[in-house]
Amino acid sequence: MSKRAEAIAARVEDFVRTVVAPYEKDGRRDHHGPTDALVMELREKARIAGVLTPHILEDGSHLTQRETAIVLRQSGLSPLGPLACNTAAPDEGNMYLLGKVGSAEQKARFLDPLVRGEARSAFFMTEPAEDGGAGSDPSMMQTTCRLDGNHWIINGRKKFITGAQGARVGIVMAKSGDGACMFLVDLPDPAIRMLRVLDTIDSSMPGGHAVVDLVDLRVSPEQMLGASGEGFQYAQVRLSPARLSHCMRWLGLATRAQEIASDYANRRHAFGKPLVDHEGVGFMLAENLIDLKQAELIIDWCAGVLDSGSLGTAESSMAKVAVSDALFRVVDKCVQVMGGNGVSQDTIVEQAFREIRAFRIYDGPTEVHKWSLAKKIKRDWKAAQA
Template identity: 80%
Template sequence: MSARAQEIGARVAAFVRQVVVPYERDPRRSAHGPSDELVAELRERARAAGVLTPHILPDGSHLSQRETAYVLRQSGLSPLGPLAVNTAAPDEGNMYLLGKVGTPEQKRRFLDPLVRGEARSAFFMTEPAVDGGAGSDPSMMQTTAVLDGNHWVVNGRKAFITGAEGARVGIVMAKSDDGACMFLVDLPDPAITIERVLDTIDSSMAGGHAVVRIENLRVPADQMLGHSGEGLKYAQVRLAPARLSHCMRWLGACVRANEIATDYTNRRHAFGKPLIDHEGVGFMLADNLIDLKQAELMIDWCADVLDAGEPGGTESSMTKVAVSEALMRVADRCVQVMGGTGVTGDTIVKQVFREVRAFRIYDGPTEVHKWSLAKKIKRDWKERQK
């Protein structure tokens, strides 16, 4: 790991542990995530500490994916950490996409406020599966975009749109005659209505996850991101690193949960000795160390692939499956070894368990990634037969 990443990561870890962790009991946290007031307060403290948006350097360049992995893991040591230091989803992925695809004017208008931590964003891709829309398959997208003069008119519905409530920047995916497109929009917009914020198992992301209706949204032609019909390509530019950064953040959360479980089992006595000395408990914590290290190595491997300039779709799918499943095991064991305390709000272990359970679905369920990998296995086999 580079010296600069170690230095940045150490400052982020210290800030999260010393400043952010005490906010974990703040009443401004709800089932739909921390309030915007709380997010603004945390970001102001991060700005003062010099750790706001730590993965983007002052000249606008990014840390490498390997370096980002180290820094984002430190930000994840608290469920509030990524929001506090501005490395949270969907903003982190949206910043990455805008940095890669946006025009200079689009970056000035839409990216710069995100980097400064002055605004939140939302990525409008997923659609309600009950309407036959694009759940985990964006090729099924039903939202349409029709060119009318120098504007595009967008209509459709979206679901599970993280952070839509309270966002100021939106990236909307829709389908033109050319194929999938992406549009940059200022939020709120009267043509975009939040029908409801879903009651989900997780609660760490500001604004929660919304179902949204888009009716005759008029977007100036110069606010299309890239070119008409290339939206699926841009989605892959965003999604491969975004899957990986999810893994980074939740690895940090599970490291912290394991620290709490370890402390608990060393202090708690039962049947004449500390819990840690009971093999059934000690072995679970040993398994946690193995899973955490394997998750870390998978993340670093995938980061190296992306840093080498490869698309990384296959590698990010493999990593997302392996890491989300491993971290689910870690979080589950932390709850189990802590017994009744593990299912209470006395520590963040309960929340980490719930967040990681959702992570197994968000950015593609495990089964969708395995299906994609199986298709690649078949394609590769056919190529070898030629």
């Protein structure tokens, strides 16, 4: 690992543990997540500490994926850490995409405010399943775009749009006669109508997860990423790194949950000895150590694949399945070790359980990734027979 990444990660860890963690009891939040006022206060502290958007360097270059992994893991030690350090989803993935494929004008208008931590963003792709829209299968997209004079007109409904309420930058996916398209939009826009914010199991995302209608949204051609029909191509650029960065951040949170549960098990006595000395408890914490290390290693392996220039589609699917399932086992055991305290909000263990449970669905459910990998096995077998 590079010395620069180790130094950045150490600064991020110190900041999250000493500055951010005390804010976990701050009342400025609703059911969906922290308020923007709290986020911006923390980002100002991160700016002063030199850890704002730490994965993007002053010259605009991005840390390698292996370097990013250790930095984002430390930012994830608190549910507020990624928000404070500006490494949270969907902003981190959107910044990565725009940095890779945005034009100079698009970067100045849409990317720079995100990197400076002055704005939040939203990625408008998922659609209502009840309407037959795109979810795990993006080819089912029903949102349309068509040229009208010198503007594109977009119509459709989107669902589970993280952070849409309060976002200033939007990336909207729609389909034209050529195929999928991707547009950059300024928010708010009267043509993007907030129907409701869903009540979900997680509560770490400012703005929550919204259902929105796009009604005759007018977008200039300069706001399209690439050309008409290239939307899925650009989605692939974002896909694997975004999957993996989820793994990085949640590894940090699960690590913190393990620390809290281990401290509890060593301090709490029952039946004449510390809980950790009871096999039923000690073995759970030992199994957690194994899962945490395996998660760390598969993240590093997948990051190395991405750093080689590969899209890493299959590798990121493997990592996402392995890490999300392993980390859920970790936080579930942490709750169990702590008993009644584990299901209370006296520590962040209860929230970690909820957040990581949702992670097993977000960015593709475990079952979809396994199905995709099974198809790859079949393709590879057929190729070997030819």
